[in-house]
Amino acid sequence: MNTTATTNSAASSFDDSAFARFLEHRIDPTWLTTLRRNAWAYFQSMEWPSPRDENWMRSEIRGFRINKFAPNIEENVAIPETSPVRLLDGVNAAGSLRSINGIVTHEELDPSYAARGVVVGSLSQCAREHTHLVQAHLNSLVSPKSDRFSALQSAMWTGGYFVYVPRNVIVDRPIHIHAAMGDGAVDMSHTLIVLEEGAEATILYECASPSESASGFHCGAVELVQKGNSHLRFVSLQDWGQNVWQFAHQRASVGRDATVQWTVAAMGARFAQIDQRVALVEPGARSQVNGVMFTRDRQHLVFNTLQHHVASHCTSDFLYKSVLQDRSRTVWRGMIKVNEGAQKTDGYQRNDNLMLSDTARSDSIPGLEINADDVRCTHGSTSGRVDEELIFYAQSRGFTRAEAVRMIVTGFFQQIFDRITIESVREALGAAIARQVRQYD
């Protein structure tokens, strides 16, 4: 299906009248309207996060003014698609979804997969056409009560992406999702991926702005629901413009003997705060999360991660690596939480930070909360500067300083590249990293 992207251009803000008009323009099933109304009530009753909140005390959001942005209320203004696509090189995708400003403009699925019951489509549309599937899982992991951003997102999400893989169906080619956001626009999309027992899929998700300097407001949510023995590879490349504000809640629930490999690359945004949680809810579940952050100028990226061992005999492995330039800042707060009775847990988390300037700053806060007595949980964190001797050595062999720094940065990220089994993703990440490296004198 191809449609024209449309957003509302009427001046308005995120207030009661805008929400009422938003609902008027929706064609949602009743249960979804009720969900939205409840979430809006939470939004109205909550305060914006403050520096007194543990998760926000290292987040500088005073410069964020929501009234600078207008919600997407109706769907009637065409917007040209100009954002780059980076993850599709050499990929023969089984299906694809594209959106502009949180409104799906293109959806496609190889008929052979559709015949086996696979669903790939706009979440808004699927809420009507596959209502029992969506209703059972939407907001099952991301609660609108988490904070004011999650409440707003739950109330006013648009478009969205829904991927459903039925029992024992293997989608052996990637499904590609591309989210574009115009300069000064709003994207409030919601990603819902459901894998039934024995299902397998690879999702390549990327988001981008039309230019490096673009602004915008992304308030999003990701829910990955995995039943027993399912296997998911989820890749997310965030390449918003340098003036975008991003707030997102991302959750995965992993069932018995299921595996998730989640790769996150964060390159853009002026400020981004991601609350990422993986819950291992049945024995034998395994998760691997690989994170890459590469920042410059005054970018400020915050990742709060939680590896939640709900059941016994589960494995989690989180590795986040950041490279910081200029006056940029990253914050990583990682927690391994082991529930009472979740014995034989194997949890690992690590965060490495490489500073390329004197004025960059990284805050790394790993944590453990263990309520079982037969577990193996370890964590580590390193932060440091580039070794000038390495650069000097490379320069003595004929490389420029920029080339030397690029080599060192690539080597720093190599541990994550080694974990990524999809070549197009490795290449896209490598190219994104090369673009970010400054030309140092």
Place this chain on the structure above:
Amino acid sequence: MWPVSNKEVIINPRDFQYACELGELTPGKPSTFEVDDRFVVLVQLDGQVYCIEDLCTHDGGTLGDGELEGHCLVCPRHGAKFDVRNGHVTCMPATENTPSHEVKLDGSRIMIRLND
């Protein structure tokens, strides 16, 4: 319509920029203002106006809610102190200075030049 962005107006950070009116400051009490997407603390003390970055170099928190002890602004979180006259750190747990910014008065308008 989408909100009009002011980013077409290119501001050289080396230029003096308007921060606030002198009357908005209470002598001896820090006040926070946003200038060119950055937050700064202004203090009127002994007939002078000083400006430092609203940033504690210890944990990256804000200083604007802190209290003055002499010429020093005390971080409300962990007690680090910064001299408002030059941004120099004078008390642990911070160990690095915070940027200070040049101030000038244009009538009743307080103008500051952001120090990168």
